[in-house]
Every structure is written in structure tokens, then in C-alpha cells.
Amino acid sequence: MAAPLLQLTGIGLTFGGTPLLEGVDLMVSAGERLCLVGRNGSGKSTLLKIAAGLVEADSGTVVRKPDATIRYLPQEPDFSGFGDVASYVEAGLGAGDDSNAARLLLEQVGLRGDADPSALSGGEARRAALVRVLAPQPDILLLDEPTNHLDLPAIEWLEGELAARRGALVLISHDRRFLTNLSRVTVWLDRGRARRSERGFGAFEAWRDDVLAEEERDLHRLDRKIVAEEHWMRYGVTARRKRNVRRVAELQALRQTRRDTRRAAGSVAMAAAEAERSGTLVIEARGLAKRYGAEPVVADFSIRIQRGDRIGIVGPNGSGKTTLLGLLTGALTPDAGTVRLGANLEMASLEQRRDSLNPDWTVKEALTGGHGDTVMVGGKPKHVVGYMRDFLFSPEQARTPLRVLSGGERGRLMLARALARPSNLLMLDEPTNDLDLETLDVLEEMLGDYAGTVLLISHDRDFLDRVVDTVIVPDGGGRWLAYAGGYSDMLIQRGDDVRRKDVRTAARKTAAAAAPQQPKPVPAKAPRRKLSFNEKHALETLPDRIAALEAGIARLQAVLADTTLYARDRAAFDDASAAITAAQTELASAEERWLELELLRDEIEKS
Numbered sequence: 001m002a003a004p005l006l007q008l009t010g011i012g013l014t015f016g017g018t019p020l021l022e023g024v025d026l027m028v029s030a031g032e033r034l035c036l037v038g039r040n041g042s043g044k045s046t047l048l049k050i051a052a053g054l055v056e057a058d059s060g061t062v063v064r065k066p067d068a069t070i071r072y073l074p075q076e077p078d079f080s081g082f083g084d085v086a087s088y089v090e091a092g093l094g095a096g097d098d099s100n101a102a103r104l105l106l107e108q109v110g111l112r113g114d115a116d117p118s119a120l121s122g123g124e125a126r127r128a129a130l131v132r133v134l135a136p137q138p139d140i141l142l143l144d145e146p147t148n149h150l151d152l153p154a155i156e157w158l159e160g161e162l163a164a165r166r167g168a169l170v171l172i173s174h175d176r177r178f179l180t181n182l183s184r185v186t187v188w189l190d191r192g193r194a195r196r197s198e199r200g201f202g203a204f205e206a207w208r209d210d211v212l213a214e215e216e217r218d219l220h221r222l223d224r225k226i227v228a229e230e231h232w233m234r235y236g237v238t239a240r241r242k243r244n245v246r247r248v249a250e251l252q253a254l255r256q257t258r259r260d261t262r263r264a265a266g267s268v269a270m271a272a273a274e275a276e277r278s279g280t281l282v283i284e285a286r287g288l289a290k291r292y293g294a295e296p297v298v299a300d301f302s303i304r305i306q307r308g309d310r311i312g313i314v315g316p317n318g319s320g321k322t323t324l325l326g327l328l329t330g331a332l333t334p335d336a337g338t339v340r341l342g343a344n345l346e347m348a349s350l351e352q353r354r355d356s357l358n359p360d361w362t363v364k365e366a367l368t369g370g371h372g373d374t375v376m377v378g379g380k381p382k383h384v385v386g387y388m389r390d391f392l393f394s395p396e397q398a399r400t401p402l403r404v405l406s407g408g409e410r411g412r413l414m415l416a417r418a419l420a421r422p423s424n425l426l427m428l429d430e431p432t433n434d435l436d437l438e439t440l441d442v443l444e445e446m447l448g449d450y451a452g453t454v455l456l457i458s459h460d461r462d463f464l465d466r467v468v469d470t471v472i473v474p475d476g477g478g479r480w481l482a483y484a485g486g487y488s489d490m491l492i493q494r495g496d497d498v499r500r501k502d503v504r505t506a507a508r509k510t511a512a513a514a515a516p517q518q519p520k521p522v523p524a525k526a527p528r529r530k531l532s533f534n535e536k537h538a539l540e541t542l543p544d545r546i547a548a549l550e551a552g553i554a555r556l557q558a559v560l561a562d563t564t565l566y567a568r569d570r571a572a573f574d575d576a577s578a579a580i581t582a583a584q585t586e587l588a589s590a591e592e593r594w595l596e597l598e599l600l601r602d603e604i605e606k607s
Helices: 044-052 085-090 099-108 122-134 152-164 176-182 201-235 241-260 321-329 363-368 384-390 395-399 407-420 437-449 461-467 487-494 498-514 533-560 570-606
Strands: 006-013 021-028 033-037 059-064 070-073 140-144 168-172 185-190 193-197 281-292 295-306 310-313 336-341 347-350 374-377 380-383 425-429 453-457 470-474 480-484
Touching (some): 033 044, 033 176, 033 201, 176 201, 295 336, 295 480, 347 407, 363 384, 363 395, 374 407, 384 395, 437 461
Parallel strands (some): 021 193, 310 470, 347 425
Antiparallel strands (some): 006 021, 185 193, 374 380, 470 480
16 A cells, blocks of 8 residues: 555644643545544644644654645635735745646636735635645645635535545535535544544544444443442452452542543533514515615515524625625615514624624623623523533633634634524524534524524535525625525525526626517427436436445445554455545445436426
8 A cells, every 4th residue: 555645643732731632643645535523622723734844743753755745724824925916826836836727726716816915805815825725736735624704606616626636635624515525534633632434524423423422331331330449448348458459559540540531522502592572574675775886786685584584695705695684684774675674673693703802802801791790691690601611611711812712712702692682583694604513513403493583694505404494695786586495405496506697697688788689589398308218227226336335335444444454464455445445436426426316306306
């Protein structure tokens, strides 16, 4: 088997107190697609920086293949010292790299090379940073939250670009759909340790739950053993002295093991403070219009929103999502049209910008408004430390300035502020930014149990599918259309993604305006689409093929689980490794084809 391109062995790192990383191993081979997952603060970004050579570990070794090229995408790109975007991007190229590739990628993401980096928006800065690491075609891409600040069209473009590349990937992301579509191996950082699964992120959550359940069973058995030994100490010390001394030492060792056990971090105790029920009609909008300059942002938009509805607003950056949300809630005045708000509405909102709070405030001041030690949660006082614990902040962080909090911690703090206020209408602008997967799970459950109405803007496709029952998307020229269901349901009804449909609609309108007006011919009725024989056969046989591939992969994983195989039979190890890679590739292709045919059959049956 070929040597790995990158290998980290026994990595240890401590920033005072509990070690952040303890004996962590990470191996990346050519063409491998690996996702790095874990709670906020578990050390994912730090481990990626160690792999990139930006941070030095306290212990362990880092071995990089000498001729392998590595590029690292940080969460916050640094544009200092660069006069334009082109010079920033070209600084990431190696001696033999083609600068034309960088210019082509800049065009694809809609950026000008002569643009001033200091004037870029968050999404534009992220696209420039992506071009810098993608253009050299490196052997290994280390990507830390690559979808942050990107809109849905950009995320889908990036997903396709990465899927087509042959180099190795190491991904950190909170976007489930992105990780599921791209990863083939999962490394879970938890309490300083790393666990590796030879399956993609789609299988991670079930695997994680099994591991945690087994840990709880082991801990329970340890507790029972300690109780039994303590009972012997009190009532059974009648044997020989040597045996007594040995058992006393064993009991002390058991107690030390119990003290040293690092339990899994708890879950966020997230609950929205609910006000009295609103009226059945929450918002009624008729003929809304809003323009900035010559371009219409919203044109002739009407909708009725009732109590309990979950509305998601999606679209490219700059399409007017936040403007539409402001019009619907009365925060902005429309140029035309009317908005009627229902009776007894109590609104609470979460801003998109996490840096809108004073960075010199402490966590306590941000939650209490700088007054006293209590937070008003649902109109009732609660001690600030208790409320902080609900959102996984330690008591010691009460006096921590906001400027030193991580992105995930700032996200949890903003949620804590928003959810403390009694409401029956929640307005959430990009609520998933920087949240870890476990906190996302709790947020989804909370929104599912929330009795009021939810309006949210998000670029997280999986989150939209799990939470909303209606999706509003732009259709060009300021027009917005509402589709029943989640994001995937919208794509099926729309027949395309958000970006291409928007561009195609605008092109049709431009062509229609330029063409001379002629009588419209009556279109002939198109013949109804049917599944071909091959498509029907594939639909019937693919499930069995998928099951057989999964069984074969499981058998090969059992073979490779033998830690002595490599030393005992190198040829068998290489054959099994090659076979499992081929089987996983075939499985991904079969699953994709089956899903494509199922969607086609569903569309035909509805037509």
C-alpha cells in the first residue's frame, strides 16, 4: 500500500487545564475524502492547523510526503498586504502552477481580480479564499468551514467542484448535506481523542450514538464494581494481609479511573420562551414591492402566513432575503402593497451578524443587559449562571469578554438572548452559522416543538428539509415564489437549482422584451414521459445491488479490522484495501442512480 500523504501520530496539545488533544492520530492517503467532526471547542480547527504546519503540537509527530502539495483554508482569511484580489489568489500558487486556472476560477465565482479585498462582503471573501486554495490543484485540501458565508448556489458549485477533483480532502463543516455528499471517511474528535470510521458522514450519527451508549454501559459496570469492592472493604476484610493490601490498591485504582473519566459534554437545554397564542392569521401581504435604485428587490409579492407555519427564505446573496423578511414583519416600509399583522403578536429575532454585540461586554453583561445577576426568561427571573449552563457555558465564562469567544459560542449566546424573550413569532436570520451538529439537533427539536410561527433565512439544505414546510425563492426581476415542503421538495417542483433557474428566467425575459411581438401559437401537447425498459429494470435491481455492496463492504471492513493483517499478509491487506475502495465508489454511484430514478418516477406519476 502506498505511503500516506499526511500522517499525524500521538498529537498532544494543552492550553492550560484539561488537554485539548491527547494522543490523536490522523492519516490522509491519496484521493481520500475525510470529514473531521466534533463539538465546538473539541480541537478540530487546531488539529487542521497542526496538519498545515501553522501550530506546533506539544507532543507527537507530523509527517508530510515531501512531494505532496497541501493547501489550507482558514475560517477567517487574511487579506492584509494585498492590493487586489488577484494578487491574493496568485500568492497561493506554486512555482509550476498555471495562473490562468486562478483567473478562470475567479470568473466562475463572480469575482474581479482588480477588486479591493477590504471592500469584499463575507461571501465574496470566502469565495476568494476558496479560489486561492483550489487553483493550485493540491494533493491535499484542508478546508475549515468552507461553506461559511456562502449562499446556496455557491455551496452547490463548491460541492460539484470538490467532487470532481482527484486530490484528498479533509473537511470541517456544520453542513450535514455537504459532508454527506463529499465524505467517505469520518474522524470524530471527542474529549481529546480521535476515533476513525471508514464510512462517510451519513453513518456518523448512528455510530456516535452506539459509541456513547457503550461508554455509558462501561461506566455503569465500573460503578457497580467500585460499590462491590467498597462493600468488601467494610464487611469482608478477613483474608490474608497480602490479599487485603492488593484489593485495597485495586479499589484505589478503580476510584482513580472513575475520577479521570471524561464524560461526554451535555446537550444544550434550548427552549423558546413562549408568549400567549397569536391569532390564526399571523401575516397577510398583498402586492409588496421594494426597490433600491433601478433594480426591484421585491415585486408584487403576496402571501398568507398562519399560526404554526414554518417559512424558509432562500436565495443567492444579494437577492433580497433579509429585505423580504423585514417587509413581512413590518420592520421595513414597502414602496407598494400592504402588510397586515395578526392579533397578539410577540416577535423575537436572531440577527445574522454575530459581531453586532459590543466585543468588550462579558457573557454575563450580554445576557443581563449589564444589570444584576438575573436573566428574564419568559417573563420570569433566572440566575444568569443557570441560564448560561443551559447553553453549555461554564460559570467561569460569566466574565469572559465576547471578543475571545469562538464562532460557535457566539452563536449559542445570540440564541440564548433571542430565546429568552417571550414570543409567538420567531425570525431567524442564518441561525445555523457556526453551530456544531449536536446544537443543531437541539435547535431543530426546539423549533419542531415551538407552538408559534417561524420565519427563517438559511443556506443549510438539510436544516431546511427538517424544519420548514414552505420555501420562498427568488425567480428574477424581484419576483418571489413560494413552494410547499422543504428545500428538496422545492427543487423537485422547480426542476432546477436556485441559481440556474434565476439566470434562465432573466434571460427569457430579456429575449422576450427584445423580440417583436407576434401572436402566440397554440403549443402542441407534449407526449407524457415514461420510464424506459432499462430504467424500470434498474429501479427493480438496484436495491439488491446496493444491499450486496453494503454487505461486501462490511465483510471487507471486518477483514481490515484485524490489526495483525498488514504484518502477517501484506498482499491480502492491499487486496482488501483496493476492493473496499472500489466497492465504496460503486455503492455511491448506485445510490445516486437509484435516487435519480426514484425522483424521475415520482415526477412522472405526479404529471
